[in-house]
Amino acid sequence: MGGNPRVFDLSHVALHTTRNDCWLVINGRVIDVTKFLEEHPGGEEVLLEAAGKDATKEFEAIGHSKAAYGLLLKYQVGVTPGFKHTNAARAEDDAGEDTKARAYVMTGSAIKDDKKIRCLGAIEFVLPLVVASFAFWYRYSAGLTGMMMTE
Numbered sequence: 024m025g026g027n028p029r030v031f032d033l034s035h036v037a038l039h040t041t042r043n044d045c046w047l048v049i050n051g052r053v054i055d056v057t058k059f060l061e062e063h064p065g066g067e068e069v070l071l072e073a074a075g076k077d078a079t080k081e082f083e084a085i086g087h088s089k090a091a092y093g094l095l096l097k098y099q100v101g102v103t104p105g106f107k108h109t110n111a112a113r114a115e116d117d118a119g120e121d122t123k124a125r126a127y128v129m130t131g132s133a134i135k136d137d138k139k140i141r142c143l144g145a146i147e148f149v150l151p152l153v154v155a156s157f158a159f160w161y162r163y164s165a166g167l168t169g170m171m172m173t174e
């Protein structure tokens with residue numbers, strides 16, 4: 024969404040109530056869930072029941088995750104006239120940012136872990152070699168000393 028979100032009043036939202044065109048309002052955001060109907064883990068039925076309406080109460084009653092709040096931003100097409108950047112709305116913005124941030128951190132740690140594994144692999148390979156050469160050197164030099172002492 025750009026700087027100036029489109030404003031739709033509830034009577035406009037109420038025109039979008041079908042499986043092929045399904046909008047609802049959550050916390051003053053107008054959400055077009057048409058493409059999300061089949062993906063919704065809670066099923067498409069609940070979304071269709073709330074279509075065209077303010078579904079804030081239903082949405083919050085479920086205790087949706089941060090990721091779900093983040094998805095609201097993805098499907099947002101506008102706002103209702105009373106929309107203010109309240110704390111709730113800001114939390115949704117943060118959830119959206121957080122989802123992106125988490126993906127970024129995850130990639131970072133995956134790369135880090137990978138390095139660690141590679142480093143471990145090298146130690147596992149080199150350490151037995153070092154121990155074996157030490158043992159060999161010890162035996163060999165002890166043998167030499169022994170030989171020198173008998174001479």
Ligand code: HEM
Nearest residue numbers: 064065069070073078081082085087088090091094095098
């Ligand atoms: C009337 C509005 C809504 C109702 C009544 C509703 C209901 C539900 C229910 C019952 C579940 C739980 C499914 C389970 O535990 O197996 C669920 C999960 C979920 N819903 Fe909704 N939902 C609504 C709107 C939305 C919207 C608009 C989005 C996002 C655009 C969304 C995203 C999710 C996600 C991602 C989950 C998976 C669990 C989680 O991450 O919280 N829902 N929903």
